[in-house]
Amino acid sequence: MNREALANFVFNNGAIENESSVFEKDCENIAYLLDHCEITISQNDRFFVKTNVKRLQAEVLHKRYAALIKEIKTVEIQNGERTRAYTGIFDFGHTSPIWQNVLNLGIVGLRNELMQRAKNGTSEKQKRFYAGCVRIYDAALRFLARVSEFALNAGKTEMAEGLHNLCKRAPSNLFEALQTIIVFYNLQHDFECTNLRTLGRLDGLLYPHYTATEKTFAAKMLQDFINEIDRLEAPSNIPFAIGGTDEHGNTLVNPLSYELLDLYANAETTNTKLHILCDQTTPEDLVKQAFRCIRLGKNSIVFISNDTAIKGLKALGAAHNDATNYHVVGCYECGAQGEVTCSCNARVNVPKALEIVLNSGVDTYTGISLAENIPGSFASFDELYAVFEKVLLTFTKRAIFATDRWEEKYPLLHASPFFSSTYPSAMEKGGDIYCDYAAKYNNSSINAIGLATAVDSLVAIQKLVYIDKKYTLAQLKKILQNDWENEEILRLTVKNNYPKYGMGDPTVDELAKRIVERLARYVNGRKNVKGGVWRLGTFSIDWRWNFGEHTHATANGRKAGETLSQNTSATFGADKEGATAHLLSVSAFSHALTPNGSVADIDLHVSALQGENGINAMYSTLKTYFERGGLAVHYNVLDTEVLKKAKERPSAYPNLQVRLCGWNVLFSSLNEKEKDEFIARSLEKENV
Amino acid sequence: MKGLISGIKRMEIHDGDGLRTTVFFKGCPLKCIWCHNPESIDFSKQLAYFQEKCIGCESCVSACKEKSPFALNPPFPDCSFCLDCVNACPTNALIAYGKEYTLDELLSAVLQDEPFFKNGNGGVTLSGGECLAQPKFAVAFAKRLSEKGISVYVDTCGYVKQDVFTEILPFIDTFLYDVKAFDNDLHTRLTGKGNRLILENLSYLSRQNARIEIRYPLIQGVNSDETEKIAAYLSTLCGITKVKVLQYHAFAASRYQALGMKNTLPDVKTTFDDVERAVQGFKKHGLPAVNGINE
Numbered sequence: 017m018n019r020e021a022l023a024n025f026v027f028n029n030g031a032i033e034n035e036s037s038v039f040e041k042d043c044e045n046i047a048y049l050l051d052h053c054e055i056t057i058s059q060n061d062r063f064f065v066k067t068n069v070k071r072l073q074a075e076v077l078h079k080r081y082a083a084l085i086k087e088i089k090t091v092e093i094q095n096g097e098r099t100r101a102y103t104g105i106f107d108f109g110h111t112s113p114i115w116q117n118v119l120n121l122g123i124v125g126l127r128n129e130l131m132q133r134a135k136n137g138t139s140e141k142q143k144r145f146y147a148g149c150v151r152i153y154d155a156a157l158r159f160l161a162r163v164s165e166f167a168l169n170a171g172k173t174e175m176a177e178g179l180h181n182l183c184k185r186a187p188s189n190l191f192e193a194l195q196t197i198i199v200f201y202n203l204q205h206d207f208e209c210t211n212l213r214t215l216g217r218l219d220g221l222l223y224p225h226y227t228a229t230e231k232t233f234a235a236k237m238l239q240d241f242i243n244e245i246d247r248l249e250a251p252s253n254i255p256f257a258i259g260g261t262d263e264h265g266n267t268l269v270n271p272l273s274y275e276l277l278d279l280y281a282n283a284e285t286t287n288t289k290l291h292i293l294c295d296q297t298t299p300e301d302l303v304k305q306a307f308r309c310i311r312l313g314k315n316s317i318v319f320i321s322n323d324t325a326i327k328g329l330k331a332l333g334a335a336h337n338d339a340t341n342y343h344v345v346g347c348y349e350c351g352a353q354g355e356v357t358c359s360c361n362a363r364v365n366v367p368k369a370l371e372i373v374l375n376s377g378v379d380t381y382t383g384i385s386l387a388e389n390i391p392g393s394f395a396s397f398d399e400l401y402a403v404f405e406k407v408l409l410t411f412t413k414r415a416i417f418a419t420d421r422w423e424e425k426y427p428l429l430h431a432s433p434f435f436s437s438t439y440p441s442a443m444e445k446g447g448d449i450y451c452d453y454a455a456k457y458n459n460s461s462i463n464a465i466g467l468a469t470a471v472d473s474l475v476a477i478q479k480l481v482y483i484d485k486k487y488t489l490a491q492l493k494k495i496l497q498n499d500w501e502n503e504e505i506l507r508l509t510v511k512n513n514y515p516k517y518g519m520g521d522p523t524v525d526e527l528a529k530r531i532v533e534r535l536a537r538y539v540n541g542r543k544n545v546k547g548g549v550w551r552l553g554t555f556s557i558d559w560r561w562n563f564g565e566h567t568h569a570t571a572n573g574r575k576a577g578e579t580l581s582q583n584t585s586a587t588f589g590a591d592k593e594g595a596t597a598h599l600l601s602v603s604a605f606s607h608a609l610t611p612n613g614s615v616a617d618i619d620l621h622v623s624a625l626q627g628e629n630g631i632n633a634m635y636s637t638l639k640t641y642f643e644r645g646g647l648a649v650h651y652n653v654l655d656t657e658v659l660k661k662a663k664e665r666p667s668a669y670p671n672l673q674v675r676l677c678g679w680n681v682l683f684s685s686l687n688e689k690e691k692d693e694f695i696a697r698s699l700e701k702e703n704v
Numbered sequence: 705m706k707g708l709i710s711g712i713k714r715m716e717i718h719d720g721d722g723l724r725t726t727v728f729f730k731g732c733p734l735k736c737i738w739c740h741n742p743e744s745i746d747f748s749k750q751l752a753y754f755q756e757k758c759i760g761c762e763s764c765v766s767a768c769k770e771k772s773p774f775a776l777n778p779p780f781p782d783c784s785f786c787l788d789c790v791n792a793c794p795t796n797a798l799i800a801y802g803k804e805y806t807l808d809e810l811l812s813a814v815l816q817d818e819p820f821f822k823n824g825n826g827g828v829t830l831s832g833g834e835c836l837a838q839p840k841f842a843v844a845f846a847k848r849l850s851e852k853g854i855s856v857y858v859d860t861c862g863y864v865k866q867d868v869f870t871e872i873l874p875f876i877d878t879f880l881y882d883v884k885a886f887d888n889d890l891h892t893r894l895t896g897k898g899n900r901l902i903l904e905n906l907s908y909l910s911r912q913n914a915r916i917e918i919r920y921p922l923i924q925g926v927n928s929d930e931t932e933k934i935a936a937y938l939s940t941l942c943g944i945t946k947v948k949v950l951q952y953h954a955f956a957a958s959r960y961q962a963l964g965m966k967n968t969l970p971d972v973k974t975t976f977d978d979v980e981r982a983v984q985g986f987k988k989h990g991l992p993a994v995n996g997i998n999e
Binding site for chain 2: 504505506507508509511512513520593594595596597600624625626627628629630632633635636637639640643644686687
């Protein structure tokens with residue numbers, strides 16, 4: 017059936033009637049899509065096919081969302097969104113099925129367990145859940161049989177045979193295990209439209225099958241798997257993880273960890289992401305192999321600290337075993353085993369809170385009043401800071417309120433029968449993860465955006481107005497309201513010469529610590545409407561652009577509309593003391609306080625990391641950062657092409673470092689001729 | 705006691721093993737024509753003006769106590785180095801090279817990265833300029849670091865009194881020792897000084913069982929004919945842990961201009977292959993030579 021016909025069915029069938037119908041309607045829709053979708057196969061496909069159902073159930077969700085907007089969005093919520101001071105929304109997009117169950121039981125095993133449990137279901141809700149799940153699993157098995165036949169006709173006997181087996185039993189070899197992962201990805205991500213954002217710890221999951229497979233054969237199969245995952249065209253990459261520890265603290269690194277890393281280094285992949293879960297038990301050679309991989313330009317590797325992740329999750333109430341067996345979804349977000357990781361619910365704009373304090377409670381762009389009773393002047397910096405903190409917490413409260421409003425409506429928005437059926441808690445309770453809040457840990461998240469922009473601005477205000485007394489606060493307010501017009505010298509002075517977060521200055525970093533600790537006290541562990549708790553994060557990913565566009569000039573020399581700082585990192589160009597200083601700043605506070613995710617972004621040029629000593633230096637930075645309580649690091653090692661772009665647009669690469677005169681300097685600090693010479697030399701090196 | 709320092713660089717991987725912080729002492733007895741740290745040659749404080757960064761705001765003029773007609777033409781002979789102009793410059797077009805540090809101040813500055821040293825087998829490298837040209841301060845500084853268990857390397861041109869090496873030797877893990885030419889006349893032409901003292905000190909360190917990494921800056925067509933002679937000499941010494949051949953580049957041109965110094969950088973290119981040939985030349989003599997481009 018073509019996509020339009022499929023859409024007609026699911027849209028008509030998926031309209032909200034009442035709370036009890038959403039689960040049933042979604043199961044009907046998923047079964048219908050499985051039974052009627054079109055299948056296509058390409059020459060490259062080894063494990064599975066493509067269908068024409070992508071995003072259809074997501075559009076059903078969107079229509080339900082649209083129908084609820086008026087009811088949910090109060091003026092206060094709308095004001096937060098219009099000004100980007102605070103926002104709150106549902107998040108069905110950051111999940112990890114419990115892969116052990118998927119691979120141990122297989123599609124047919126999960127279905128059989130549901131059948132077994134259906135016999136014991138007593139309440140209407142339970143009966144509805146088990147029946148709905150069985151229905152979609154039956155449809156899935158029919159679908160797999162259909163795909164198997166289709167593959168056979170297309171001459172894909174390996175694929176056909178694997179699927180034929182998976183209709184009868186759990187995966188029993190490496191090929192079938194990999195095929196099961198891709199099949200389940202399709203079922204959950206494409207048919208159900210609960211975004212699946214990690215393939216799990218593949219080294220552990222696949223190891224038993226890997227050891228039973230001839231090594232060359234296994235390597236080729238894994239390579240084909242990575243390539244096929246790459247072609248799934250998922251939003252924001254598909255991550256997988258290696259490493260970690262068991263509940264006793266023993267490393268889980270095995271020979272497959274090395275193999276996967278090696279394959280990843282050589283794969284032509286742009287759509288996958290690798291999380292390496294490390295601590296002091298992780299073999300040094302694995303981490304160094306990862307750094308060599310990064311040096312080759314594989315910048316999509318993120319290191320996660322086991323210790324910090326586990327500590328943060330346990331502080332939120334996760335059991336030791338669940339925290340140890342955590343997953344990482346999306347970019348840097350860790351969730352305990354059994355947790356539904358709604359990591360992108362609420363956002364609070366930290367610099368906006370300061371803008372509001374300096375503008376009598378009013379948003380500069382829109383004129384919307386966001387805070388009452390803001391004093392016009394402050395006798396001291398501490399007084400100003402206290403009001404800033406109060407406004408920030410008010411915004412946080414409102415962002416939480418907005419998210420609560422949506423999360424109360426989960427039963428009216430989206431059902432996740434495939435996803436839920438992998439969770440023991442959902443299976444035991446007989447309820448859907450979303451419609452019935454059946455996860456073991458039903459947590460919600462809020463991310464503080466623009467931390468460094470806010471810290472640098474506070475430091476600038478303190479120095480200009482309260483220490484050096486070069487300007488009155490009224491004068492500075494006027495300058496910011498006028499977006500630094502006719503004050504370019506002052507703007508550049510503040511931007512280039514004032515102390516900044518990211519330079520390893522303890523006084524400045526203390527402010528970042530103060531903000532994060534206060535937010536953490538307010539957010540972490542706070543009860544949400546789902547029976548879980550709130551978790552704080554400090555990543556801003558690409559939101560920093562959009563939130564920046566709605567944030568007026570800030571006192572750190574940033575002009576109105578420019579981007580806010582990235583994640584937990586320094587503002588661009590502020591890390592002029594180098595990576596070690598940058599990492600000291602970012603680890604000025606414990607990242608166990610930001611269990612929803614935080615990351616230090618470290619940009620380096622490949623020439624600054626030459627030889628084994630370069631690898632040792634990177635290893636040292638990572639180990640030290642994690643010892644100091646950091647959670648995640650993302651190293652960007654840039655190449656000649658990037659240098660060329662940096663020459664054309666220096667402002668886009670203000671903190672790109674290159675090796676010069678025996679040390680590293682900012683590329684932007686070179687003159688044009690030197691830049692040309694450096695590019696030529698870099699090219700020569702590449703051509704050797 | 706104070707030391708005059710032209711700069712401190714953190715997370716340095718090219719000045720010895722592991723992750724290091726390098727301290728650039730100001731002033732050098734040699735005047736190598738290819739010097740890529742011209743700000744470290746003179747023993748006095750210097751102001752540098754980077755014209756490309758200047759936006760012409762004249763904040764420096766306003767800030768100058770003497771209200772001098774600031775022509776922005778280095779080397780600013782009448783400057784009292786109050787640094788008001790440097791601090792007032794919004795774009796860092798004015799840079800002061802040469803800051804006086806007490807031992808405690810310098811220790812505090814370099815120990816910021818101490819947590820990284822232990823995880824990266826790193827430490828502190830005394831460089832320059834010529835760090836041993838401020839002998840009392842350098843020895844005292846190395847001693848303090850060594851007492852704290854920090855690995856200390858010295859990057860030296862070797863043109864200092866032998867007594868200085870004797871004094872500092874107990875505190876140093878490895879000497880990064882420059883050998884620029886073997887022929888005395890050529891050495892004099894290229895650096896302004898003969899190499900007899902340098903080679904004597906190198907032999908002395910070798911006899912004292914010091915760990916020595918030789919640094920050979922290769923400037924093709926300038927000192928490239930020296931490779932064989934240097935290699936033959938080095939092969940007679942003990943304690944050479946590495947011979948690192950460094951590729952010449954002319955990236956320091958903007959700093960010569962900014963400092964108002966005559967640019968003496970040779971207009972030649974040294975390629976990867978040139979360096980590789982020199983490396984092979986050392987290896988023929990059984991020396992542990994490496995290509996600096998790869999390290």
